[in-house]
Amino acid sequence: MRRRDLLKRIGTGFAALLLIGCTPTPALEVTDAWLRAPLPGKTVAAGYFTLHNHANRAFTLVGLSSPVAARVELHTHYLQGDMMRMRKLDRLEVASRHRIVLAPGGHHLMLFDVDVGLLTDTAQVTLEFADGTVLSAQLYVRNLRP
Numbered sequence: 001m002r003r004r005d006l007l008k009r010i011g012t013g014f015a016a017l018l019l020i021g022c023t024p025t026p027a028l029e030v031t032d033a034w035l036r037a038p039l040p041g042k043t044v045a046a047g048y049f050t051l052h053n054h055a056n057r058a059f060t061l062v063g064l065s066s067p068v069a070a071r072v073e074l075h076t077h078y079l080q081g082d083m084m085r086m087r088k089l090d091r092l093e094v095a096s097r098h099r100i101v102l103a104p105g106g107h108h109l110m111l112f113d114v115d116v117g118l119l120t121d122t123a124q125v126t127l128e129f130a131d132g133t134v135l136s137a138q139l140y141v142r143n144l145r146p
């Protein structure tokens, strides 16, 4: 009986420690975010990231913006005959406990009228979701010329 009480206490203490030790996981998380800087003389850039949904419900991405670009769109590639084409997606749902990967050849961001003078090591992109959630992501900038 005593032994059981002790074990119970140890169990409770351990659970409390676990709770303290855990930082809360955000519902939405962006990882592997990067931007391919515009080619010299161009102002269009492509951006990529992985969007994780850790929540028990779906989120729908409905808007994108960036202080370094006039317009940010979400695009996808598709095959028409043997031509690779792309089109804009107005919204994209990420299911509960799923993730969406934006990568070259697939879904991607297109940034239009990029102000190259504003580009540093990272570029901020803001994601807006249908429920009003706003998430800010820092995209590591690649191929930025000095």
Ligand SMILES: [Cu+2]
Binding pocket: 075, 076, 086, 087, 108, 109, 110
């Ligand atoms: Cu595109």
